[in-house]
Structure formats: C-alpha cells, structure tokens
Amino acid sequence: xxxxxxxxxxxxxxxxxYAGGFxxxxxxxxxxxxxxxxxxxxxxxxxxxHNPAGLVFLENRLSIAAGGFPVFSNVAYxxxxxxxxxxxxxxxxxxxxxxxxxQATDWLAFGLxxxxxxxxxxxxxxxWAGSHLVNNIDLAAIYFQASAAIKVNKFFSFSAGFIFVNxxxxxxxxxxxxxxxxxxxRSEVTVDASGVNDTGWTVSxxxxxxxxxxxxxxxxxxxxxxxxxxxxxxxxIPNSPATPFEDTTASAEVPLPAExxxxxxxxxxxxxxxxxxLQTTYWSEFENLDIDFADPLIPDSVNxxxxxxxxxYRFGLxxxxxERFTLRGGYYYDESPIQAGFFxxxxxxxxxxxxxxxxxxxxxxxxxxxASFLYVQFDEVDxxxxxxxxxxxxxxxxxxYKSNAFVPGLGVTYKL
Amino acid sequence: MKNYxxxxxxxxxxxxxxxxxxxxxxxxxxxxxxxxxxxFSNYVAVGNSLTAGFADNxxxxxAQETSYPNIMANQFSFVGxxxxxxxxxxxxxxxxxxxxTQIQPNRFVLAFDAAGNPGPVVLEGTPTTDVxxxxxxxxxxxxxxxxxxxxxxxxxxxxxxGVTQGTANPYFAxxxxxxxxTVIADAVSLNPTFFSLWIGNNDILSYATxxxxxxxxxxNLDPSTYESNDITDPNVFASVYSDQVTALMSGGAQxxxxxxxxxxxxxxxxxxxTQSIPLDAATAGVVNAQFGLYNTQVLPLLVGAGIxxxxxxxxxxVNFTAGVNFxxxxxxxxxxxxxxxxxxxxxxxxxxxxxxxxxxxxxDLMVLLAAGVLGTLADPSxxxxxxxxxxxxxxxxxxxxxxxxxxxxxxxxxxxxIEGLAAANGLAFVDARSALAEVAATGVPFSGGVLTSQFVxxxxxxxxxxxxxxxxxxxxxxxxxxxINAQYGGTIPTVDIGNFGTITLExx
Numbered sequence: 001x002x003x004x005x006x007x008x009x010x011x012x013x014x015x016x017x018y019a020g021g022f023x024x025x026x027x028x029x030x031x032x033x034x035x036x037x038x039x040x041x042x043x044x045x046x047x048x049x050h051n052p053a054g055l056v057f058l059e060n061r062l063s064i065a066a067g068g069f070p071v072f073s074n075v076a077y078x079x080x081x082x083x084x085x086x087x088x089x090x091x092x093x094x095x096x097x098x099x100x101x102x103q104a105t106d107w108l109a110f111g112l113x114x115x116x117x118x119x120x121x122x123x124x125x126x127x128w129a130g131s132h133l134v135n136n137i138d139l140a141a142i143y144f145q146a147s148a149a150i151k152v153n154k155f156f157s158f159s160a161g162f163i164f165v166n167x168x169x170x171x172x173x174x175x176x177x178x179x180x181x182x183x184x185x186r187s188e189v190t191v192d193a194s195g196v197n198d199t200g201w202t203v204s205x206x207x208x209x210x211x212x213x214x215x216x217x218x219x220x221x222x223x224x225x226x227x228x229x230x231x232x233x234x235x236x237i238p239n240s241p242a243t244p245f246e247d248t249t250a251s252a253e254v255p256l257p258a259e260x261x262x263x264x265x266x267x268x269x270x271x272x273x274x275x276x277x278l279q280t281t282y283w284s285e286f287e288n289l290d291i292d293f294a295d296p297l298i299p300d301s302v303n304x305x306x307x308x309x310x311x312x313y314r315f316g317l318x319x320x321x322x323e324r325f326t327l328r329g330g331y332y333y334d335e336s337p338i339q340a341g342f343f344x345x346x347x348x349x350x351x352x353x354x355x356x357x358x359x360x361x362x363x364x365x366x367x368x369x370x371a372s373f374l375y376v377q378f379d380e381v382d383x384x385x386x387x388x389x390x391x392x393x394x395x396x397x398x399x400x401y402k403s404n405a406f407v408p409g410l411g412v413t414y415k416l
Numbered sequence: 417m418k419n420y421x422x423x424x425x426x427x428x429x430x431x432x433x434x435x436x437x438x439x440x441x442x443x444x445x446x447x448x449x450x451x452x453x454x455x456f457s458n459y460v461a462v463g464n465s466l467t468a469g470f471a472d473n474x475x476x477x478x479a480q481e482t483s484y485p486n487i488m489a490n491q492f493s494f495v496g497x498x499x500x501x502x503x504x505x506x507x508x509x510x511x512x513x514x515x516x517t518q519i520q521p522n523r524f525v526l527a528f529d530a531a532g533n534p535g536p537v538v539l540e541g542t543p544t545t546d547v548x549x550x551x552x553x554x555x556x557x558x559x560x561x562x563x564x565x566x567x568x569x570x571x572x573x574x575x576x577x578g579v580t581q582g583t584a585n586p587y588f589a590x591x592x593x594x595x596x597x598t599v600i601a602d603a604v605s606l607n608p609t610f611f612s613l614w615i616g617n618n619d620i621l622s623y624a625t626x627x628x629x630x631x632x633x634x635x636n637l638d639p640s641t642y643e644s645n646d647i648t649d650p651n652v653f654a655s656v657y658s659d660q661v662t663a664l665m666s667g668g669a670q671x672x673x674x675x676x677x678x679x680x681x682x683x684x685x686x687x688x689x690t691q692s693i694p695l696d697a698a699t700a701g702v703v704n705a706q707f708g709l710y711n712t713q714v715l716p717l718l719v720g721a722g723i724x725x726x727x728x729x730x731x732x733x734v735n736f737t738a739g740v741n742f743x744x745x746x747x748x749x750x751x752x753x754x755x756x757x758x759x760x761x762x763x764x765x766x767x768x769x770x771x772x773x774x775x776x777x778x779x780d781l782m783v784l785l786a787a788g789v790l791g792t793l794a795d796p797s798x799x800x801x802x803x804x805x806x807x808x809x810x811x812x813x814x815x816x817x818x819x820x821x822x823x824x825x826x827x828x829x830x831x832x833x834i835e836g837l838a839a840a841n842g843l844a845f846v847d848a849r850s851a852l853a854e855v856a857a858t859g860v861p862f863s864g865g866v867l868t869s870q871f872v873x874x875x876x877x878x879x880x881x882x883x884x885x886x887x888x889x890x891x892x893x894x895x896x897x898x899x900i901n902a903q904y905g906g907t908i909p910t911v912d913i914g915n916f917g918t919i920t921l922e923x924x
Contacts, residue, residue, distance in 0.1 A: 076437045083443045083494045083909040087436075129915070177864070178887075178917035182525070182539075183508050184478035240921035241528045380439055390864045395914060402437040 021257075021283050021307060021337045022120035022139055022347055026069045026095040029370035029411035033358025034316025035330025037275035039263040040206065040216035041316075044413050048099035048113035050261070051216045052147035052159035053206040055101045055109040060415040062103070067370060067411020068096035075122060075348050079129060079399040086128040090136075093121045097411075107151040111161070115143050118167075118256045120347060127186050130397050131174040133388060134346040135188065141167040141225065141256055145202065155208050163200040167225040169193050169254060171346075175234075176390060179243070185236040187243070191250055191291055193230035198223050200256075212267040222258040222285055227251060232293055248295035255285040263314070271321075277314040283307035283337035304387045305344070307337040316356075323362070328372070330356040341396075343383035348401045350381040358409070368413040376405035443494065443909075451495035452906030454670045458498055460556050460608035461485030462568065462599065462664065463615050463674075465883060466892075467559025468587065469502075472536075472920070473880035474510025474523035475545075475561055475587065482886035482916060485557050485612065487893035491908050492610075502557040503591040511543030512586050514579055518543060519586060524879035525922040526872065534872070536879035540924040545590075548576055553591030554602035560588040564618045565648060565830075566639040566656045568599040600663050611664045612896060614674035614848070615657070616830045619648035620823045624679045625882065627783055627812035628819030629748075634826070647822055650829025657830075661837050672844035672900050675831040680781055680820055681856035683871035684881035688782035690742055692790050693804050697738035703805060707734040710770055714757070724751050732774045736805075742776040743790060743804025748811045749818045750774060773808055779817035784871075784881040786813035844896075844903035851895045860891065863914035867891060875918045890916040 028046030031038035038050030045065035047054040071093035078085040097115040104110060123136040147161030172190040179187040204218035230252055234245040263277035284307060291301040316330035332354045338347070358372030384398025441448055461467050461483075468475055469483025480486070480502050489500030510523030522543060524536040560568075562585055567573050574592020578584025593602050603611070622645045623630045630645025639652050664671060679685070695703070715729040724732075728751060734744060754771030758764055776782070786809065794801040801807050815823075831849060838845035852869075854860055855876050859868035867888070868874035871881055876888040884892060894910040901908055 072435065074435065074437050076439065078439060078443045079912075080441075080443060080448075081909060082912050083449065083491065085443050177915050180478070180917060180920070182920060182922050184481070238921040239923050240526075241532065241923070242534070242921050378437075390914070393865050395864050400439060402439050404435070404437045406435055 021281065021286070021310070021349065022118055023281055024071075024093075024095050024117060024119045025312070025332075025334075026071070026374070026407065026409065027097055027115050027117060028065060028099075029067045029358060029372040029409045030065075030328065030360060030413070031316075032069075032374055032409055033328035033330060033356050033370075033372035034275055034318055035277075035314040035332040035354070035356050037263060037265075037277040037314045037316035037330065039204075039218050039261045039277050040214040040265040041273070041275050042206070042214065042265075045099040045101045045111070046097075048101060048111035048145065048147065049097065049115055051204045051206055051218045052111045052149050052161055052202070053157040053204045054216065055111050055147075055149040055159070056103070056107065056151040056157045057206070057208070058101060058103065058109070060103070062416040063101045064099065064414040065370075065411060066096075066098040067409060068094055069374075069407050069409040070094055071121075071405060071407050073121075073376075073403070073405035075345070075401060075403045077128075077130065077345065077348075077399050077401055082129075084129040084399070086124055086130070088122055088124055090121050090123045093119060095119060109149045111145070111147045111149065111159075113143070113145040113147075115145070116140060117143060122346065122348070124345065127174065129399070130345045131186065132177045133173060133344055133385060133397055135172045135174065137169070137171045137346050139167075139169040139254070141165055147202065156206070158205040159203065161202045163202060163220070163223065165198050165200065165223050165225065165256065167193075167196040167198075167254070167256075169196075169225075169252075175245070177395070179238070181236045181238045187234070187236045187238070187245070189245070190233045190235070191230050191252065192233070193227045193252065196225045196227045198225055214265050215263070216265075217260070217262045219260045220258060222282065223256040224253055225256060226253045230291075232291070232298075244295075244297040246295055246298075248293050248298060250294060251292045252290065254289065257285045258282045271319055273318040275314075275316040275318075277312075279312040279314065280309060281312070281337070282309050284309045286337070302389075303344070304342065306339055306342050308339055310335040310337040325362075326360040328356075328358045328360075332356070341384060341386040343381075343401070344385040345397070345401075348383075348403055350378055350383065350401070350403075353377045360413070366415050370409075370411040370413060372409040374405070374407040374409070376403075376407070378403040449494040449909055450905075450907045452901065452904035454900065454904040454906060455609040456492040456495055456497040458556075458607060458609045459485070459489055459492055459500060460603050460606050460611045460664075461488075461559060462603045462611060462613050462660070463559045464563045464618050465559065465561035466617060467557065467612075467614055468561050469557075469559065469889065470561045471878035471880070471883045471885060472510065472523040472525070473521060473883075475505055475512075476508045476510040476523055477504055477506075478508055479886070480504050480557075482889050483557060483559065484889045484893040484896065485559065487890055487911060488612070488897060489556070491893070491897060491911065495906060495908055500557070501555045503551045503553060503555045505545040507544045509539055509541045509543045511545070513543055513546040513548075514576075514586060515548045516546065519547070519579070525924075526879060526919050527921075527923045536872075537924060539922065547579060547586045547589050550576075550589075551591040553593050554606055555591060556606065558599055558603040560585055560599055562587065562618060563599065563615065565616045565653050565660075568615060568660055569656055571596045571598055573598060574602075600660050604663050604666060607667050608664065608669045608671075611669050611671035612674065613660060613664060613671065615660070616648075616653055616676045616834070617679070619653060619830065620676070620826050621679050621882070623647045623819070624815055624823055625684060625783060627810075627814050628816060628822070629812045632822040632826070634822070647826045650826055650833065653830050654833035657833055658837055661841060661843070665841060670843065670904065672846050672896055672903070673834050673838040674846040674848050674896065675834045676827050677849045677852035678827065678856075679823060680815065681852060681869060682882055683869055683874070683877045684784045685781040685815060686856075686869065687784055687871040687881060688787045688790070690776050690778055690780055690782055691740045692782075693736075693741040693743050695736055695738060695741055695805070700736040700738055700741070703736045704734075710734065714770070718753060718756070723753060723756060731777075734773070734775050743809050744773060745776050745804075745809040745814050746772050746811050747774050747814070747816055748772060749816060769808065776809070776814055781815040781820065783813050783815060789813060842903075844899045846896045846899040848892065848895060851891070855891070863912050867913065872919060879919055885918040886916040887913050887918050
C-alpha cells in the first residue's frame with residue numbers, strides 16, 4: 001500500500017514541464033505512462049522510436065507494439081478589454097504507432113516503425129476574434145522508420161536508421177480583420193498541402209553501465225516538409241480589381257525539427273524502474289511560416305515564428321505490481337519554443353506540466369494490453385502575436401489563453 | 417487489483433473534470449465587467465438614420481448589424497444586457513420598395529472604372545425590402561432614417577398610406593405598430609430600462625446637404641409649417657426633445673443623450689475643393705471680358721443706388737486667373753437684382769444670369785454632389801455652357817458662409833438643450849460633436865492606423881459622405897459607452913474598432 005501511495009504521489013507531483021510547438025509526444029503507451037521516457041529503457045518494441053540501439057538487448061526474437069491515442073485538446077481565449085472570447089472545438093486527433101523489432105542474430109537486430117511525432121489540430125469558431133491569423137489548422141506527419149542495431153558488446157550498442165515522412169497540412173484563415181464580400185461574409189483562404197514527402201535519418205546508442213543502470217542517446221534529423229503545389233482556395237472575395245484573389249497554387253515549408261534525447265534508467269528494489277530523459281528539440285529552425293502564392297497578383301503571406309530551441313525534462317517510474325500488472329507514472333515539463341510576441345493562436349503553447357500514468361496487463365506470456373493517460377496542464381498566459389501587418393501597420397493580436405489536453409491511450413504488445 | 421482500478425478511475429475522472437480550460441477570471445463571469453448603477457436588461461435606442469445603422473445612402477442588413485446601438489447591445493451583454501432586436505431589411509442591396517415600386521435608391525459600393533479609378537457607384541439590383549410588407553415592431557432599435565426631432569412625436573409618421581402622400585416616413589412605416597403610432601410611443605411601449613436618444617441631426621443636416629436651399633425657421637414655433645430642408649427652431653427642438661426624454665424616462669429608465677455633431681466637418685462638405693476650374697491665361701481673359709462691365713459699372717451703380725452694400729458688391733466681383741479658379745454660382749442670400757437690371761435695359765437672359773451671381777470663395781463649402789456637375793456642360797450643344805464658368809453653379813451645390821452660420825447657431829441651441837436635459841435628469845451626456853471634431857481635425861489612432869474623416873480612405877465615413885462606416889459606428893459606440901461608464905460608474909468594455917470594416921468593394 002505504501003508503494004502505491006508513493007506511486008500516486010509521484011504521478012500527481014506538482015512541478016513544472018513542457019515540449020511545445022507542434023511536437024506530439026505520444027510514441028508509445030508504455031513510455032507515455034512513464035512521462036514519455038524511454039531512451040534508456042529496454043523492455044519493448046517502443047525502442048524503435050526511443051532508442052533502436054536497445055533492440056539488440058530485447059529478450060524476444062520478435063516484438064510488436066501498436067496503439068493509439070485519442071487527443072482531446074482545448075484552447076480558451078479571452079480579451080479582457082473588449083470582452084471577446086473563444087473556445088476551440090477541435091476534432092479528436094489520433095496519433096498512433098506501430099513498431100516491430102526482429103532479433104536477427106545475437107549481435108544484430110532490425111526495427112520498423114510507423115509513428116506520428118508532429119501534428120496539430122486546432123479549430124476555432126469561424127470568424128472569431130483571431131480569425132485573421134487562423135480559423136483552423138490541421139497538420140499531420142507520419143514517420144516510417146527502418147533501423148538496424150548492432151551490439152558491440154554486452155555494454156554497448158548503436159543503431160542507424162532511415163526515415164521517410166509523409167505530411168499533410170491544411171490551414172484556413174480570414175484574409176484580414178475586416179474584408180468581406182457584399183453579403184458580409186468574411187473573405188478567407190484555405191491552403192491545403194497533402195502527400196508532401198521527405199526523408200531523414202536517425203542514430204542512437206545505448207550503454208549498459210551495470211545490470212541495473214543504463215544510459216541512452218538518440219538523434220533524429222531535421223526534415224523539411226516542402227511543397228510547391230499546395231492549393232490555395234479563396235472564398236467570399238468581393239468582385240473588385242482591388243481584391244484579385246483567384247484560386248492558385250502555393251509553395252510553403254514547415255520544418256520538423258531535429259531532436260536529441262539523452263537519458264538514463266535505473267532498476268531498484270527488484271520491481272522498480274526509474275527513468276529520466278532530457279529531450280531537446282531544435283525549434284530554432286522554424287523561423288517563418290511563409291506561403292508564397294503562385295499568382296503574382298496575390299501578396300505572399302509572411303508569418304514570422306522565430307521559435308527557439310526548447311527542452312523537455314521527463315521523469316518516469318515503473319512498478320511491477322504483480323505477475324500480471326505493471327503500473328507506471330510520470331511527469332514531464334515541456335518548455336515552449338515560442339518567444340514573447342510570437343504567440344500565435346495557431347499553436348497556442350506556453351510551458352506545460354504533463355502528468356502521466358498507466359498500466360500494462362499481461363493477458364498471457366505473449367500478449368500485453370497497455371493503457372496510459374496524459375493530462376497536459378498549461379498555466380493561464382497573457383500573450384500576443386505582434387507581427388500581423390495590416391496596410392503597413394503592425395497590429396498585435398493578444399489576449400489571455402488557457403489550454404489543456406487530455407489524452408487516454410490504448411495499445412498492445414506482442415512478443416514471440 | 418481493486419485498488420489499481422480505483423486509482424486509474426480516479427486519474428481518468430480527474431482528466432474529465434478538468435477537460436474545459438477555465439480562466440481564473442472569465443469575461444463571462446458575472447461581475448467581471450460592471451454595469452454600475454444602470455440596468456441594461458432592456459435597452460432601446462431612439463434616433464434617426466445614425467441610430468438605424470444607415471450607410472452608403474441606404475439601409476441594408478450588414479450595416480444594421482454594425483449600427484452603434486447593436487454594437488453597444490453586444491457589449492451590454494457582459495453586464496446583464498438582454499436581447500436587442502432590430503428591424504432588419506431583407507437584403508444587402510439597400511433601397512426600398514413600396515408595393516413593388518422602388519422609392520429609395522440602392523446603396524453605394526466602391527467600384528473601379530475601366531481606367532482603374534475607384535469611385536462610389538450605385539449597386540445594381542432590385543431591392544426586396546418592401547415598406548408595405550411590415551416588419552412586426554416595435555424593435556429595440558427605433559432608429560428611423562430621415563426623422564427630425566419633432567417627427568418622433570408625430571402621429572401618422574408610420575402610416576404606409578402616408579408615405580405616398582409625403583406625410584409619413586417609409587422606414588418607420590415598415591415597423592410602426594399602427595398607422596397612428598409615434599416613434600416615441602412605440603419605444604416607450606417596450607418598457608426600456610435603458611435608452612439612448614440621438615435626434616436633431618436632420619433638423620440641420622437636410623438644410624446643409626441641400627446647400628442651404630431650405631429656410632431657417634428661427635422664431636417659427638409651428639413645425640407643421642416646415643418644409644423638409646428647413647432648419648428647426650431651437651425652441652421647438654428643446655420642447656419636443658424634453659418631451660421625448662420625459663416619455664422615455666417614464667418607466668424609470670436611465671439613458672444617454674447624444675449631442676449633434678458639426679455637420680460641416682463631414683466628407684460630404686470637405687471633399688470637393690472650392691477651387692476647381694482650371695483655366696489658362698487666354699481663356700481667363702476671355703471670360704473676364706464678359707464680366708468686365710458687370711464688375712466695373714453695374715456693381716458700383718447698384719451700390720450707388722443703395723440697392724446693395726459695398727460689402728455685397730465686393731463679394732459679387734467675378735475674376736478668373738490662369739490656374740485653378742473658383743466657379744461662379746447663384747447665391748440666394750444675395751440681393752436679387754434681375755428686375756432692376758432688366759429695367760435698366762439689360763436683356764432678361766443676362767439679367768437672370770447676373771441676378772444673384774457671385775464667385776465661390778474660401779468661406780463656402782462645396783457639397784459632394786457638386787463633383788458630378790462642375791465643369792460639365794449645362795447645354796451639351798453649347799461649349800460655352802460650362803457649369804462654373806459660363807453657367808453658374810446652382811445654390812444647392814454650395815453651402816455658403818451665411819448658411820453655415822445659421823446651421824451653427826441652431827446646432828448650438830440644440831446642444832445646449834441636450835446637455836441641460838442630461839444634467840437635469842442625471843443622464844449620461846455624450847459629446848459626439850467633440851468626438852467627430854477630433855476625427856475630422858487630427859484623426860483618432862486605433863489598432864490598425866488612424867481613423868479620419870477623409871472620404872473613402874479615412875475609414876470613418878461611408879460612401880454617401882454623411883453616414884459612418886461600420887468602423888465609424890464602432891467608434892461612436894465606444895464614445896457612448898465611455899460616457900455611460902462615466903455617468904453610471906460601470907466598466908462596460910469597448911470594442912476594437914479595427915475589427916470593423918469600412919467601405920465595401922464591388923464592381924457591378
């Protein structure tokens with residue numbers, strides 16, 4: 001009972017954590033339940049994402065892990081000067097993962113993975129106060145990864161892998177704060193890019209310092225999702241030579257930044273495991289979200305972002321409660337990459353505290369069911385985006401934001 | 417095992433409870449904004465076209481939605497304000513039908529001509545709003561375009577039958593509760609807890625926009641004898657205005673009284689320059705020769721005969737020079753010397769031309785409509801009939817200094833009455849005159865630039881040059897809200913006027 005209490009307290013411990021931008025840290029139910037740690041945790045196929053070098057230390061010849069997470073996220077906005085307010089009605093995002101590892105020899109293992117580390121879905125009420133910045137955005141990137149891991153000796157292994165990314169992004173916003181057609185419908189544009197592909201790579205290493213103590217490190221490269229044939233669909237445009245907004249194509253680029261994670265795990269009291277990861281995401285690559293319309297009559301959309309590189313501090317704890325049950329808890333603090341004055345409602349993220357918990361139920365020797373839960377807590381924040389330009393004048397859009405997210409997860413693990 | 421399930425359930429429950437993010441202090445919480453000592457649960461706005469949301473020379477849906485009372489009612493909703501109804505028209509074309517026949521023009525939109533030059537044009541299309549198909553009133557917005565102060569108390573002003581006879585107002589006829597209803601009585605029947613009253617503008621405006629072609633009724637206390645372009649006597653105004661305030665307060669309502677802006681600072685009078693006739697030296701010489709005898713002999717003789725003063729003679733001298741000139745005009749405030757000239761043997765045509773002739777000067781204001789007349793030919797077959805040079809500009813296109821003075825005197829009288837009644841009754845007094853003067857003089861900075869009264873580009877005035885844009889109405893709403901907060905100690909939030917549009921682009 002004492003141990004359970006300890007776990008509960010740890011799970012709910014109040015510190016401060018975040019991994020902002022549009023990074024979605026939901027790459028496995030077991031790891032998520034432990035604060036999304038895992039770069040030095042060797043116990044299942046989620047290693048394909050967290051640290052493929054550890055695959056060679058898995059006990060089973062074949063391991064498969066798969067699962068998903070319905071993401072319920074909410075953003076509330078209000079302006080205490082004008083009384084304007086809005087609350088998002090975003091759809092339920094569904095990040096997922098599928099990993100398989102295969103132990104070819106005692107020194108060589110292969111891993112395959114499909115996962116969704118970047119994404120964002122935010123839907124404000126149409127024509128809300130910040131609709132000139134965004135009405136809704138839906139960004140999703142699916143990573144396909146193949147890695148090979150080599151065991152150098154019982155202490156050390158490393159891996160290298162190839163990543164293929166398929167990305168989609170759709171963004172709708174009003175053209176300005178006031179432009180409408182004759183009937184008063186706000187003029188808007190939808191930019192849609194689908195099937196944008198690019199490639200990247202990943203390397204990782206694992207060091208077993210002792211039987212109980214491991215260190216790990218993983219690096220994933222920067223991938224730039226670039227497109228020249230996004231579609232731009234203009235609606236509710238007044239019939240006037242002054243508003244020459246015809247449907248056209250557009251080019252745009254979104255960086256999926258490089259990321260390095262280093263961490264440790266420590267087993268103690270036989271049934272306990274503690275893990276700590278420090279994850280750094282190189283967000284400084286995200287300088288602008290510019291949309292260059294092919295039609296020369298249409299002015300390009302220039303949107304400075306100026307993100308800064310940010311880190312996430314992750315803590316996880318695992319307790320093997322019984323033959324069949326394993327309990328997990330965790331916490332992470334996620335730093336926002338967004339600087340003061342660049343806080344856009346399209347990605348309204350300030351630093352967040354993230355509380356996680358979960359359990360695994362062993363159905364039999366081969367099959368496990370993994371459940372997890374994440375609650376993301378943001379402090380209320382007064383913030384603004386100061387770089388929207390209207391007739392040559394910068395018009396800041398600011399107010400008070402309060403966000404949260406609630407993510408239950410379910411998965412299975414199969415071992416052979 | 418049971419314990420684990422309980423813990424899991426508890427954690428999941430915690431997540432659901434916190435699902436909606438809540439602010440520590442939400443703008444929607446009672447008490448975040450305060451009403452002060454006023455009760456906004458039932459707000460009724462009384463007035464004329466400005467209150468109705470009229471813009472671009474028409475009443476149409478999107479303009480009504482940004483009427484200042486509607487903007488205010490939205491803000492009142494933070495402090496207990498209730499539903500606010502408006503007699504919305506049926507389209508965004510503007511214009512009115514009476515039994516299927518169009519009786520009011522469509523709205524203006526900003527269109528670009530073939531050469532790429534923007535300008536106001538009347539939107540094409542057939543209006544669908546018919547006066548005879550009544551909207552069921554009364555409405556919280558009792559703004560009636562065209563209404564003068566005393567007309568708010570006139571029975572029959574909302575009679576559909578009276579519209580054709582010119583005794584009723586088509587806009588009020590749409591939603592008056594009966595043929596004999598008055599605007600004020602319909603407003604009072606709503607039992608307002610709060611009201612705004614902005615009336616009196618048309619009591620001087622129609623005189624002004626008609627270039628002073630009406631009569632200043634100063635001293636005439638019987639408004640039933642007034643014509644539409646006349647200036648209302650200030651005592652008549654004070655009397656009917658006082659009656660209206662009393663009626664609106666009869667149920668214990670509080671309210672705001674809005675004074676009358678300086679109508680001559682609106683783009684309708686400040687857009688067309690007084691000097692608009694370009695002439696070269698040779699042409700100027702030819703034209704001057706035609707007026708030589710008039711300048712040097714006729715005028716001194718008239719002075720000598722005591723028919724006109726030397727001052728008037730100086731005003732009547734016509735002189736063109738190389739460059740951009742003042743046009744000639746007919747001024748009905750001048751002594752009409754037509755018959756005297758005829759009796760002196762001058763031919764009737766020339767005598768008629770010279771009868772009340774002078775050149776426009778810097779003290780005059782040109783009405784917006786003069787832009788379409790100046791420099792055109794009065795007789796297309798006669799190249800000498802250039803309006804402003806060979807043919808005088810009609811009086812209706814120029815608001816002379818003498819006419820401006822009458823307007824100014826009347827407005828001062830109206831405003832003294834309004835301010836006095838506000839003070840006497842503990843009502844909020846809204847100094848719209850000062851607010852508009854600031855827009856006209858220096859402009860008012862806002863989140864997207866500076867709001868000015870420049871025609872088309874300034875942002876405050878719609879394409880008729882008289883009525884505000886949505887942004888102009890939003891500015892007005894803020895001015896009134898600030899006055900209400902000051903009077904009643906509330907903290908009703910104002911709006912960001914940058915979120916409100918200006919003119920509408922549309923090529924027919």
